[in-house]
Amino acid sequence: MKWVTAISFTVLAGIVSNWPTSGAPYTQILMEDGSPYYVPVAATVASGSPIRWDNPTPTHHTVTHNGCAEEGHPCLFDSGPVPPGAQFTVPGLPAGQYRYHCRIHPIMRGVLTVSDTPSAPSQL
Numbered sequence: 001m002k003w004v005t006a007i008s009f010t011v012l013a014g015i016v017s018n019w020p021t022s023g024a025p026y027t028q029i030l031m032e033d034g035s036p037y038y039v040p041v042a043a044t045v046a047s048g049s050p051i052r053w054d055n056p057t058p059t060h061h062t063v064t065h066n067g068c069a070e071e072g073h074p075c076l077f078d079s080g081p082v083p084p085g086a087q088f089t090v091p092g093l094p095a096g097q098y099r100y101h102c103r104i105h106p107i108m109r110g111v112l113t114v115s116d117t118p119s120a121p122s123q124l
């Protein structure tokens with residue numbers, strides 16, 4: 001029965017990829033060929049909220065958490081090469097600050113701040 005599951009996933013993936021981009025349930029960050037390279041270069045999202053990087057440029061880029069390039073540090077996300085016209089989605093991250101870069105163009109750097117959900121009660 002494995003093939004049934006495979007077909008279900010294929011159909012689901014088709015539906016998901018056809019979702020309209022307006023009002024999409026994720027935070028979108030664009031990759032660009034010029035400064036600041038990631039737009040917005042400093043993004044803030046709620047914890048658990050998906051983040052999607054889109055590559056509208058004619059070259060490959062990566063979205064690599066800085067920890068992935070530093071021995072002994074946790075590596076929370078690394079897209080690998082994202083082709084032109086493709087995108088990379090992280091389903092959600094715990095609260096914290098995540099600096100990231102492009103492995104192909106080390107000059108490309110961004111920072112993602114993941115905050116606790118706005119509805120969380122204040123600790124003041």
Ligand SMILES: [Cu+2]
Pocket residue numbers: 060061062102103104105108
């Ligand atoms: Cu790049």
